[in-house]
Amino acid sequence: MSHATIRDVAREAEVSVASVSRVLNGHDNVRPALRLKVQEVASRLGYVPHAGARSLSLSRTGTIGVVLPDLHGEFYSELLRGMDREASDRGLHMLLSVMHDRAGGIQALHAMRGRVDGLVVMAPQVDPDRLLAHLPPLTPTVLVNCAPHHERRAELRIDNVAGAAAMVDHLIAVGRRRIVHIAGPEGNIDADERRQGAAMAAARAGATFRVLSGDFREASGIAAAATLLPDIDGVDAIFAANDMMAIGAMVTLKRAGVAVPSQVAIAGFDDVPLARLVTPALTTLGIDIAGFGARAVTRLIGLIAGGDDDATEHRAPILIVRDTTPIITSPNNRAQQGEI
Amino acid sequence: MSHATIRDVAREAEVSVASVSRVLNGHDNVRPALRLKVQEVASRLGYVPHAGARSLSLSRTGTIGVVLPDLHGEFYSELLRGMDREASDRGLHMLLSVMHDRAGGIQALHAMRGRVDGLVVMAPQVDPDRLLAHLPPLTPTVLVNCAPHHERRAELRIDNVAGAAAMVDHLIAVGRRRIVHIAGPEGNIDADERRQGAAMAAARAGATFRVLSGDFREASGIAAAATLLPDIDGVDAIFAANDMMAIGAMVTLKRAGVAVPSQVAIAGFDDVPLARLVTPALTTLGIDIAGFGARAVTRLIGLIAGGDDDATEHRAPILIVRDTTPIITSPNNRAQQGEI
DNA sequence: CTGTTAGCGCGTTCAT
């Protein structure tokens, strides 16, 4: 025996399918007796509407598609958690799709057709023009952390510039004046924006600002710190473009006998789980990842509802998550500040 | 202008919808010229079949439903990663649903009707009879880590009892005799089985065994360790029911100046990626989480295909993944062992 | 208030 359909319910309750539909969708134009009868039969038969058929006739699926570049690590579980929270609060389901690097990843987008009411796409690794070309043309879509492009689209990004600037402002506020930035790989949008924000804040305050190159890996943080060691007295703060490089730098300095963070403060970016477990805990920048995911969904829901989304880029604020940097107030330092 | 349908393609190519359908589904009973024409028009119109309509007529959705109790932490991202790997290899999509604790969580199951071809349900926190009663009767389903029940069903479980016992045996083998277990939430089947396996092994060896309550979150590990601090000399090993609580305990003890793991060994359960990054690396129990998820999906696919699944419980073995616990051989400890 | 009926978009007989 197959699943009960709306017809089975109608027959059993001796009414029309239309009435059953009305009852089940909570329309109020039904006689109470009929309503009761239908409800009784429906629950007795264990009737559950067929979502596929329903969506075909409503042309609404009650599902949003989420396209992610990967699922590795806590970032994605947090992101999904936030998205799910918002989606399920609004009675929406989530169809998850990972855009694997291998060829044809793009077609994951096509497969969403007829399955979802809207899309949240996070694809920092995909050529933006190619991505946009393959996006379902009529499906509301929110782009998350995608590379810059030329279309006007609803978009959500992390505010790297403001975050990095806030960190440098902070370092300066606690008395650091000779700042080294370990940058991420050239051409990476996040890395470039972070360097730019940091440089801007340093320039604004008239602090010494030097940039070393890195590649987001711990090893490059180690290498950069090694470069600094001979002249470490000329440095009182290192701000790396991500946590792993910061940790690499921290380990290297500590091993060389440099006092961290009193002599040289170290700050990172991302707030990876490891950041608070190293000693001293890493001062870093983080976003509320789950909140970020929830916000993407909220915006998508607005788009689906046809609200007046401004179809432009929103930037999620970044906050200083943890601060283990002591304030420098020694006469020596005051003198240095006076030099400026 | 709306999305192109099969009719648009048919009209434009001057053939019938049946022929378009045949071409697009790779049937071979079509004249090459017609095939070419249809393909040309389809791609020119950017035609993509409507998955909803397709599934209604095929009564196959090409989607599997994944119901999870939570998304917090790396365990779930790994599990999802494994499931996704297997599902996308088989051309299946994943509909993700979190069974929140709040009322109506059960109805997440109903909502899957007509959306999926099969279900992977992980629900360690739900009353099994209630769960089974609400499972879609005709939908192939693989139960993952659900509480014991009386139906014969395809099921996948982690062998918590044997794993926990193995860990306690190990701690005892390296000379620890006064063991504290930080348990997971009461009523959670995983938590209960782990506690039970640990208690059994401790009793068998005649070791001191004390249980503190926790809830699988890091904070509860911190709290439990704080409780122990005043009398930490009476403890030489802490075995937490999961890694996050173990890490919380580790951080707390280290911060209080307790030597970890020489004075107090700490062990966890799950082997989350973070476990090997803390210092010292966490001794823990693990399964190949992604592999576990993949296996659940593989089995579900077999069920959907109507293969001869044995509709019974499979248990994934658990291994001690990493061991940083030094062996205690001091006279002091020998004396203690001699006391028994 | 209630029933009848026409789609939603597609795959698939059954004819031809």
Add this chain to the structure above:
DNA sequence: ATGAACGCGCTAACAG
């Protein structure tokens, strides 16, 4: 090899 017509299960517009 091709086309016409039906049905998948449901909602909504239209009659009554």
